[in-house]
Amino acid sequence: RLEVVKLKKECFGDENIILHEIDIRKKQGSYKAITKDNQEMFFTELEKLFKENEIKILAVSINLDELDKLYDADERNDIYYIALQLLMQNLFRMLKATGTLFMKREVLQDRLGAISFPIKGDNIIGLQLADFIPNVLARKALGKNQKTFSIYNGIEKKLYDGKINRKDKFGFKIIS
Secondary structure: OOHHHHHHHHHOOOOOOOOHHHHHOOOOHEEEOOOHHHHHHHHHHHHHHHHHOOOEEEEEEEEEEHHHOOOOOOOOOOHHHHHHHHHHHHHHHHHHHHHOOOHHHHHHHHHOOOOOOOOOHOOOOOHHHOOOHHHHHHHHHHOOOOOOOOOOHHHHHHEOOOOOHHHHHEEEEEEE
């Protein structure tokens, strides 16, 4: 948390600014006045932050062309809902099935009810960092080149591998 607050202050002059990747890249909104050097420093330090900290990433990518072949767009659920459900199912089931380091699965099965989601405006660091992951992974899934100042290498190292070296199965699931 402290590293991100320091990074915000160094690059944008405001530790309370809410990080938004698209705004930073397009130099819009709260980021109108940033320089190319500050932009580069931010993404370089952000990639380093991902590389050097204990972070695990779970992600889903949906190939819309393939999904459209299987399901009529008017009849299927929202694609964001589909991706979120796949992610949450995996994570939630894992917690309920195995428990955590400190809590037995029976306790979690008894106590876990609903999942709630905070909003980005609450200035929650983890949620703001998560904003930088989808576009990087979407570019990878589509076989596109990464953008200038990409943090892909930092993110790729943090994809969860299920402890069996299978990031493609556990950390970044591409549905095609």
